[in-house]
Amino acid sequence: MKLLMVTSLKEYSDQVAAIFKSAGISVYSATDTVGFKDGSAHSLMDSWFGMGEARFDSIIIFSFTEDERAQKGLQLVKDFNNQHPGDFPIRVFVLPVEDSSH
Template sequence: MKLVIVTAVEEFQNEVLKLFKSANIDSFSTSDIDGYKNIPNLLATSSWFPSVKGGSESHMFFSFTEEEQIERLFHLIAEFNSKIETNNPIRGVVLPIEKYI
């Protein structure tokens, strides 16, 4: 069993859900996050009452699943990313799980 974490900008949320389904990953969790690429922009927008949101609305998806489903998911993500025209591809990482209950 491994932990897979996928991040994507809000515009790709439905696509990631489809990718998880296609990879037969039925159990997962999500969280809304703010994505940042430029630290100077973050510092420029940080104040007590910022008028402009500093980060990009993004989502994080994570699941404890088997390696076969993760391999399929990564193949699907790579295929999806090869067809987009943006500098915000879907990203994924895998972490080994040493112990779980």
């Protein structure tokens, strides 16, 4: 089992949902969040708690899924970012789930 986690600007939520659907992932969770971007920070910890100047409405979407679906989702996000270059690409992470109650 893998944890597929995606972060993006809130305006891309429909595209991310479509990516999950194309990857065969029909069960997922989403939460709103605020992203910060400050190019002047010398260290990640300097802006870890949101001391950045720019704020962006963002979303985190995640699913616990099979490895094959997670890898497909990863590739679909990479494809999307290649087709839509910009300053705020969709970020995707595939993390191993070592154990679960399910």
